[in-house]
Amino acid sequence: MEINQNHSNSKVTTSFSHREKQGEGFTFTIITATFNAAHTLERTLQSVAQQSFRNVEHIIMDGGSTDSTIAIAKAYQQQNSDLTVTIVSERDKGLYDALNKGIRMAKGRYLIFLNAGDKFHANYTLQKVAERIKYNPDGKLPAVVYGETDIVDDAGMFLRHRRLQAPETLKWTSFRQGMLVCHQSFYALREITPEYDLSYRFSADFDWCVRIMKKAKEMGMPFLNTHSILTDYLAEGLTTQNHKESLRERFRIMAKHYGWLSTCLMHLWFIIRNYIQK
Numbered sequence: 001m002e003i004n005q006n007h008s009n010s011k012v013t014t015s016f017s018h019r020e021k022q023g024e025g026f027t028f029t030i031i032t033a034t035f036n037a038a039h040t041l042e043r044t045l046q047s048v049a050q051q052s053f054r055n056v057e058h059i060i061m062d063g064g065s066t067d068s069t070i071a072i073a074k075a076y077q078q079q080n081s082d083l084t085v086t087i088v089s090e091r092d093k094g095l096y097d098a099l100n101k102g103i104r105m106a107k108g109r110y111l112i113f114l115n116a117g118d119k120f121h122a123n124y125t126l127q128k129v130a131e132r133i134k135y136n137p138d139g140k141l142p143a144v145v146y147g148e149t150d151i152v153d154d155a156g157m158f159l160r161h162r163r164l165q166a167p168e169t170l171k172w173t174s175f176r177q178g179m180l181v182c183h184q185s186f187y188a189l190r191e192i193t194p195e196y197d198l199s200y201r202f203s204a205d206f207d208w209c210v211r212i213m214k215k216a217k218e219m220g221m222p223f224l225n226t227h228s229i230l231t232d233y234l235a236e237g238l239t240t241q242n243h244k245e246s247l248r249e250r251f252r253i254m255a256k257h258y259g260w261l262s263t264c265l266m267h268l269w270f271i272i273r274n275y276i277q278k
């Protein structure tokens with residue numbers, strides 16, 4: 001079952017349109033992947049519904065759930081007619097395949113990924129981000145808008161701040177030290193956003209972020225640090241559940257982008273640092 005069709009725009013725009021300068025037309029696209037997620041989806045949908053910023057396109061990519069996931073999504077769609085909500089339910093090849101389908105459908109300026117169980121940190125998160133983008137000092141659209149992340153449990157309760165914190169100035173080389181910005185707190189300009197590499201099952205988001213940052217550097221596009229907590233991230237995500245395999249993939253990704261020697265040396269430092277901290 002598919003509701004809505006794909007579109008794309010290959011032209012990269014690095015500044016605001018006239019309508020956007022007048023405060024109109026600026027839109028975020030939120031992509032949420034689900035599969036039998038009835039027990040966590042409501043929290044995510046309510047987080048979007050409660051945002052004070054209303055220029056939102058929400059694409060819900062469901063993998064063919066057999067529980068009440070679709071019923072919950074449809075109720076949310078009916079209750080929030082001022083948002084552009086698209087629901088797609090069909091079999092996919094996994095999380096990143098579902099997200100790729102969402103990317104192909106997206107129309108917003110920036111793409112945001114919130115999986116079932118994740119939520120925005122505050123009701124004004126998108127409003128604050130939009131204001132920061134609009135008043136960016138150089139007048140250019142940032143390639144990436146980023147911030148911090150809190151970790152929550154299955155009930156949505158705060159557990160801790162994310163151990164890896166966002167750098168003051170983000171560069172494509174920043175991820176040599178690990179994924180310093182959580183995927184859900186990494187808002188990418190749609191026009192330069194690639195699809196996920198499906199050869200990676202658990203850490204395609206790491207590779208995706210690095211490729212976006214490298215592209216932005218090539219184009220001379222800025223990054224914008226919001227200096228805010230953007231996301232409450234559910235601790236039991238796909239990467240967390242498959243931690244060892246995810247680490248292996250991340251090593252391969254880092255070696256691809258940063259070189260084998262640099263990656264080996266950095267992992268040796270990780271081991272020494274962990275030993276010192278014990």
